[in-house]
Amino acid sequence: MPPDPVPISALQHWTYCPRQCALIHVEQAYADNIHTARGNAVHKLVDTPGYEMKAGVRVERSLPLWSDRVGLIGKADLVEFHPDGTVFPVEFKNGPKRKHVHDDIQLAAQALCLEEMLNKPVPLGAIYHASSKRRREVSITPDLKRLVETTTEAVRATLVSGKLPAPVNDERCDQCSLKDICQPEAIAGLRAQAYLRNQLYEP
């Protein structure tokens, strides 16, 4: 039996912060900030399913994706189908051209799904950075594919357990729309107090 499918978006959330992933995918928490609002605006450009032809390239928008082998489900913002048989996924991101592993893992998961669905290699894809209107090409390396598989397993285990991981409580929290819900400083303070209490009363 194939493993329970994990949403591809959860891999990106997990790689950014495991607690953020659990808040969204276990507790269904949601809050907007300037970063999510800009991201939503960027995805509006590509969230209507359909296709167009551009210089002989068929460009599919909002294409459903899955992998029974790894247990993934989601969609690709754009997939280019070139006349020479090349299949090339493109993920839209808000922000300037900058490498982020949480973006790359999402693209690699899409490539892995396309490989299984189409039974052909998908060795390259790109992140389209909306602020700079530039593409950053990403090689779908064996290491990146392995990271997709191990991250999928870690996310699935958290979804099954329903437990919230500890807050990272670092500079990532400043950009996170869930900061008010998560309360990373308060929880880190409680954990520190519990640690001190345990030290104090240790026989």
Ligand code: SF4
């Ligand atoms: S506020 Fe920080 S710890 Fe909490 S979910 Fe966001 S990034 Fe993670």
